[in-house]
Amino acid sequence: MTSTSPTMLGSTKQRTITSKARGDLGLQQPGVNYVSDVDNPWIPLTPMTDEVFVKYWKADPVRAELIGSIKMPGRVELPTHYHTGLVVAHTISGVWRCKEANWIARAGDTIYEVAGCARTLESFDDTEIFVYQVGETLFLDEDNTIRWRENPTTSIERYNRFCAHNGIRPRDLTGSQEASSSC
Secondary structure: OEEEEEOOOOOEEEEEOOHHHHHHOOOOOOEEEOOOOOOOOOEEOOOOOOOOEEEEEEEEOOOOEEEEEEEEOOOOEOOOEEEOOOEEEEEEEOEEEEOOOOOOEEOOOEEEEOOOOEEOEEEOOOEEEEEEEEOOEEEEOOOOOEEEEEOHHHHHHHHHHHHHHOOOOOOOOOOOOOOEEEO
């Protein structure tokens, strides 16, 4: 790995960080998890709806992180939900919005939401969204009563139930047992 760093005079100097140097500096070599799209099923987001599907890429109950994709047909509304943590949503395809916001997301657009947002997601077209979130998604009814909690633990349970019911060999969504490689 070669990095360029500015010197005090504004010029740059090349330096190489070897594996030994990384170890001497206390830098860990992180693992990289690979998940094939073909082997990763779309799962209905029941009990909230059977029209919206999720695909789980990674779920970490310890860090409360969830990485997944959402797929929904056009003209579908996801029940109002409240995020307890950060959410980053990148639009892969389609057109959608949160009814409470003044934007419409299209392919290539990215939405960054802080904790505490209550939103009602609505699609205008067949839509796929890649999502990274921290914390829980609390689905609410008309009286703002919690109907369902979605978090890494419930996602793992949903995934494992779906796989068992459909004869699919589940993988470890936490990534701890996945084949990985170094950077």
